Each structure stands twice: as C-alpha cells, then as structure tokens.
Amino acid sequence: MRFILAAVDIQGGRDRRFVVQMIGYGEHLESWIIDRFNIRHLDADDDSIRLDMSTHVEHWDVLIHQVIDRTYPWPTAAADTCPSTSPSATPAAKTA
Numbered sequence: 293m294r295f296i297l298a299a300v301d302i303q304g305g306r307d308r309r310f311v312v313q314m315i316g317y318g319e320h321l322e323s324w325i326i327d328r329f330n331i332r333h334l335d336a337d338d339d340s341i342r343l344d345m346s347t348h349v350e351h352w353d354v355l356i357h358q359v360i361d362r363t364y365p366w367p368t369a370a371a372d373t374c375p376s377t378s379p380s381a382t383p384a385a386k387t388a
C-alpha cells in the first residue's frame with residue numbers, strides 16, 4: 293500500500309453525521325477499503341454533544357482529530373504507520 297485516502301460524506305437531517313471511508317491504494321491502482329465509520333458526536337469519548345455542522349463551524353474540527361490525524365499500521369516492516377493523508381509524508385512522521 294502506498295497511501296490512504298479519506299473520503300468523507302456529510303449527512304444532515306435528524307441523524308447528522310460524517311460518514312468516513314478510508315481507502316488504501318497500492319501499485320497499479322489497486323485499492324482496498326481499510327476502515328469505515330460514522331462520526332456523530334463532537335468528542336469520540338463523550339456522546340453528549342451531537343454534531344451540528346450547519347450552525348457550528350467549529351464542529352468541522354472533529355475531522356482533524358478523528359480522520360486526518362488517524363494512523364493505521366503500515367503493511368511493511370520498514371515503517372510503523374501509514375498516514376491517512378499527504379502521500380508525500382513519511383510514515384515515521386505520523387505515529388499513533
């Protein structure tokens with residue numbers, strides 16, 4: 293695997309949430325879905341504050357902490373983790 297792409301879909305209405313899918317890409321455009329999850333609350337450890345992206349611009353910051361900063365084990369022995377963004381970033385620069 294060369295890099296991971298994070299795809300985020302925004303769902304509104306009563307069940308507001310971000311729907312996140314992490315897709316790993318390898319050589320020759322091979323791809324694998326490596327993770328999929330919903331973000332419904334501002335804090336992953338506290339479900340008391342529901343996301344409301346339409347009225348609270350600061351609620352978009354949850355994507356930084358729960359998507360952009362997320363790391364996954366790198367599938368080679370040469371590196372520790374695979375960055376979820378920036379294919380040019382070195383794996384050692386983003387560790388969990």
